Amino acid sequence: MHRLEQQALGQPQTVSLQADEDLVLVQAVLRRDRKATAEFVSRYSGHIYSYVRSRLAPRYEQVEDLVQEIFLSAWKSLRRYRASGSLHAWVMGIARHKVEDYYRERLRAPESIEDSELDPDTSTYVSTIHQVLEQDQVRKNTQRVLSALPEPYRLALIWRYWEKASAREMAIKTGKTEKAIERLLARARAEFRERWNHDQSS
């Protein structure tokens, strides 16, 4: 739609300007304009890096490799970008797929939770989410508990609850049965909650 038509229809011009800018950048990168490629890296590396870090925490050693994979994959599929959404959303979509691939690979391996990874403390449930309403505290606790979980548990929970994948999707992507994923999630949830409660009580 032409920008003037959008203005006539009362649609925000900024959306169109952003779309134009995105398209110009994409076309320049596709022409193998090295300076545009540098602009592409500058513009999106921060967002992607932050996102991948948050999804892989506390295993940061894979973050940079995964970010590079995301950029190379974006370059390979850049011709398919149609400007129906923002370039930022498109690139983040690729990032989400790559993170999902990472989860899939990690969870596909036979599950082995080291004894040392599990805290033997089995303190009882003493508080509910309602008792811990302070947002920042909840965030810190969540990050701390997630970081302390064995990797399969952590990845399964983030994939299921933050990335909103269904158990069925996770099963298909990991080649496991839905039942196996449900069992993994049940153990992960129980472990998360136990550690959460332990944090609250201590």
Next chain:
Amino acid sequence: MTNLRDDEFMERIADAVELSESALAPADLKARLYSALVRQQSRTGRLMSLGETHAHGHQLCVFEQLVRIAPVGETMKSLNICRVCHARVLAEHMENAPIFWSGCPYVEFKKS
């Protein structure tokens, strides 16, 4: 029932907590990303020549300018000359590489 409660508990936590971190991408990572992309671009086709790049309004670094005005063909001007530049090597391995001249993307990555 216990599982359902655990599930609900996790749903609430996930709704309440955004996991994203506001970490800045390190400059050396940006340098490696850029190098990897340009390497990939030059493997699968010809980079835009430095003359065309300049004509598109981009600033070139001193070495790129030299190649741009040199009496060589377009093929030479399309080479990825950063491959042999010490600025790239330094930038890919140091967070605050001692490179300062304008028009160099590796210098720009330190600022952004």
